[in-house]
Amino acid sequence: MRTLARLALLAFATPLCFAQSFVSPPDSGPTSVPKKPIIFDVNALDKTADPCTDFYQFACGNWRKDNPIPADQVRWGRFNELAERNNYLLYADLKAAADAPKSALQKQYGDYFAACMNTELVDKLGAKPLDPQLEAIAALTATSELAAFNAKQEKRGSAGFFRIGVGQDQKDSSQQIAETGQGGLTLPDRDYYLNPDQRYVTIRQQYVDHLQKMFTLLGDTGDKAIAEANDVMRIETALAKGSMDRVEMRDPAKRYHIMTVAELQALSPNYNWQVYLDGIGMTQVKTINVSSPQFVTTVNQELSTEPLQAIKSYLRWHTLHASAALLSKPFEDEDFAFFSATLQGQKEQQPRWKRCTRMTDRALGEAVGQDWVKQNFPPDAKANMENLVHALEASMAADLKTLPWMSDATKAEARKKLDAITDKIGYPAHWRDYSSIVVKRDDLVGNVERADNFERKRNLDKFGKPVDPTEWGMTPPTVNAYYNPPQNNINFPAGILQPPFYDNSKDPAVNFGGIGVVIGHEMTHGFDDQGSKYDLHGNVKVWWTDEDLAKFKERTECTAKEYDGFEVAPGQNLNGHLTLGENTADNGGLRIAYQALMDTLAKEGAAAEPGYTDGKRDGYTPAQRFFIAFGQVWCQNATEQISRVMAKTDPHSPGQWRTNGSVQNFDEFGKAFGCKVGQPMMPASGGCRTW
Numbered sequence: 001m002r003t004l005a006r007l008a009l010l011a012f013a014t015p016l017c018f019a020q021s022f023v024s025p026p027d028s029g030p031t032s033v034p035k036k037p038i039i040f041d042v043n044a045l046d047k048t049a050d051p052c053t054d055f056y057q058f059a060c061g062n063w064r065k066d067n068p069i070p071a072d073q074v075r076w077g078r079f080n081e082l083a084e085r086n087n088y089l090l091y092a093d094l095k096a097a098a099d100a101p102k103s104a105l106q107k108q109y110g111d112y113f114a115a116c117m118n119t120e121l122v123d124k125l126g127a128k129p130l131d132p133q134l135e136a137i138a139a140l141t142a143t144s145e146l147a148a149f150n151a152k153q154e155k156r157g158s159a160g161f162f163r164i165g166v167g168q169d170q171k172d173s174s175q176q177i178a179e180t181g182q183g184g185l186t187l188p189d190r191d192y193y194l195n196p197d198q199r200y201v202t203i204r205q206q207y208v209d210h211l212q213k214m215f216t217l218l219g220d221t222g223d224k225a226i227a228e229a230n231d232v233m234r235i236e237t238a239l240a241k242g243s244m245d246r247v248e249m250r251d252p253a254k255r256y257h258i259m260t261v262a263e264l265q266a267l268s269p270n271y272n273w274q275v276y277l278d279g280i281g282m283t284q285v286k287t288i289n290v291s292s293p294q295f296v297t298t299v300n301q302e303l304s305t306e307p308l309q310a311i312k313s314y315l316r317w318h319t320l321h322a323s324a325a326l327l328s329k330p331f332e333d334e335d336f337a338f339f340s341a342t343l344q345g346q347k348e349q350q351p352r353w354k355r356c357t358r359m360t361d362r363a364l365g366e367a368v369g370q371d372w373v374k375q376n377f378p379p380d381a382k383a384n385m386e387n388l389v390h391a392l393e394a395s396m397a398a399d400l401k402t403l404p405w406m407s408d409a410t411k412a413e414a415r416k417k418l419d420a421i422t423d424k425i426g427y428p429a430h431w432r433d434y435s436s437i438v439v440k441r442d443d444l445v446g447n448v449e450r451a452d453n454f455e456r457k458r459n460l461d462k463f464g465k466p467v468d469p470t471e472w473g474m475t476p477p478t479v480n481a482y483y484n485p486p487q488n489n490i491n492f493p494a495g496i497l498q499p500p501f502y503d504n505s506k507d508p509a510v511n512f513g514g515i516g517v518v519i520g521h522e523m524t525h526g527f528d529d530q531g532s533k534y535d536l537h538g539n540v541k542v543w544w545t546d547e548d549l550a551k552f553k554e555r556t557e558c559t560a561k562e563y564d565g566f567e568v569a570p571g572q573n574l575n576g577h578l579t580l581g582e583n584t585a586d587n588g589g590l591r592i593a594y595q596a597l598m599d600t601l602a603k604e605g606a607a608a609e610p611g612y613t614d615g616k617r618d619g620y621t622p623a624q625r626f627f628i629a630f631g632q633v634w635c636q637n638a639t640e641q642i643s644r645v646m647a648k649t650d651p652h653s654p655g656q657w658r659t660n661g662s663v664q665n666f667d668e669f670g671k672a673f674g675c676k677v678g679q680p681m682m683p684a685s686g687g688c689r690t691w
């Protein structure tokens with residue numbers, strides 16, 4: 001549903017402004033247990049709204065009125081309700097493990113959590129934990145030393161510009177190869193550096209102010225801080241210009257450029273790749289996928305034109321920024337003030353227990369998750385989910401057969417790909433072994449560094465080895481799901497298999513409208529603008545006839561244009577091409593989940609409809625309950641600021657358009673609610689349809 005955002009939390013910085021006067025208030029933990037969300041909430045409905053005019057308002061109007069954004073959030077929806085509850089339950093486990101561990105595993109994650117909660121020590125240390133990194137940056141004597149520096153320092157997070165990772169080869173998914181990408185920006189998107197609108201000019205000025213304040217907190221003098229801030233802004237702006245935009249990045253062909261080390265070296269003579277590869281223990285690498293050659297040449301240019309001092313400013317900044325949340329209160333507060341309050345509209349910092357719980361889950365998720373699933377994921381949930389997945393697969397197979405625009409030849413290939421999709425449900429078959437990570441109760445920054453290193457090493461160790469399809473990219477309590485194109489598998493962590501997505505005590509209509517649509521959505525990702533470029537083995541390969549591919553593009557263009565027209569904040573519309581994959585998956589998922597429900601009801605008859613009288617439950621038919629349950633998954637409120645950030649960066653549309661955009665393209669919705677052709681949710685054109 002969303003791709004996993006990997007947060008780089010590393011540590012580093014300098015002389016300290018050891019602000020004893022800034023002491024974090026003690027965190028007494030949660031004051032109440034978050035309520036359990038429910039699936040299909042009659043009280044959330046705004047019955048004064050006409051579902052045929054604005055279905056989202058009808059499904060979510062009262063919920064949105066009754067659930068303003070809490071001060072420590074920027075978006076608040078049903079997803080967040082469940083995620084907050086999962087986070088709370090996880091917190092209870094972590095707290096118990098920190099106070100009285102019952103196993104070596106509990107001791108490890110309990111200590112990790114306790115180190116994060118120890119604000120007294122964090123405040124006392126100021127930025128001191130960053131000293132080794134900042135000293136290494138200060139010791140650089142020439143830009144030509146950067147490759148050796150990076151190899152040594154990336155373990156601690158003070159490296160910059162280039163990095164090598166290991167991933168599946170897009171053209172031969174059985175191989176794991178070296179790759180290097182683009183990055184190095186701090187603001188949410190390249191557009192924030194380049195857009196001439198006054199809104200972005202203002203944000204850039206606020207960012208430079210933030211840079212100055214942070215450098216000043218590190219102990220730099222006023223003039224030095226100003227110069228450093230300008231260095232960072234200038235270099236990041238150059239990197240932004242040299243970066244591909246997010247829409248381009250969606251095309252696997254544009255991210256695939258296999259080069260020998262010598263070719264890469266010729267592209268960037270100012271960076272010694274072999275020294276770097278040798279330094280990180282990857283001497284055996286002979287070829288690399290360079291996803292963004294223009295980024296490589298841009299960095300190369302920067303390394304020759306920027307003075308060493310400016311390069312050092314840039315490295316200092318990224319070292320400090322990556323770890324700001326782990327430092328004393330003045331750093332934490334200033335980091336919050338710009339990135340959360342100014343950029344996103346968040347009013348208050350989240351309580352520390354919430355942040356430390358998430359941080360522990362990120363670092364040691366498959367340790368923490370072992371106890372969590374025992375308590376929160378009953379065995380029958382997995383079996384029920386498997387049944388639902390099979391029902392959705394059957395429905396998609398039937399849907400493929402009926403597509404009027406696709407030839408039999410392409411249908412046969414699509415069917416093969418669908419049949420090849422594998423499902424992973426709940427949690428991993430084998431838990432990751434974190435026992436090599438040293439966790440110290442009095443070393444927050446060191447713990448984060450060591451946990452990051454563990455993941456870094458785990459990634460590099462994959463080079464040249466077979467792919468492990470049982471590996472998970474999300475931790476068990478996560479409220480999310482994903483499709484992995486090179487592996488052609490769908491993944492549903494235990495965290496999402498609960499209300500408002502799934503409730504075994506309710507009728508199939510609401511479960512198909514909830515988790516059923518999520519399953520259909522993930523399956524459809526194999527056939528969206530991006531996923532359709534991979535074959536059943538996960539290789540980028542055209543499996544379409546030319547004619548069908550042209551028709552597919554015509555249909556997805558219809559969707560892109562439609563969503564381009566949806567406004568998310570005054571003067572800010574969605575980007576229909578950035579969100580095309582997710583919108584295609586939403587539309588296809590809704591359709592096949594609906595059909596799967598109808599098939600189930602036809603097969604099982606009245607037995608499948610507990611609690612119905614005269615064909616209705618709570619006053620609604622199964623079809624209506626299906627659509628309401630679907631719409632209510634997306635009930636949410638958001639600040640204007642975050643809506644603008646998401647419009648530039650998030651491949652998902654906001655809840656309003658995930659709901660209304662999908663139902664207005666599906667005539668069964670209009671029929672279920674008795675809409676007339678020509679009403680907004682039942683357009684005369686029939687809307688756009690791909691799957």
Ligand SMILES: [Zn+2]
Binds near residue numbers: 001582
């Ligand atoms: Zn998705």
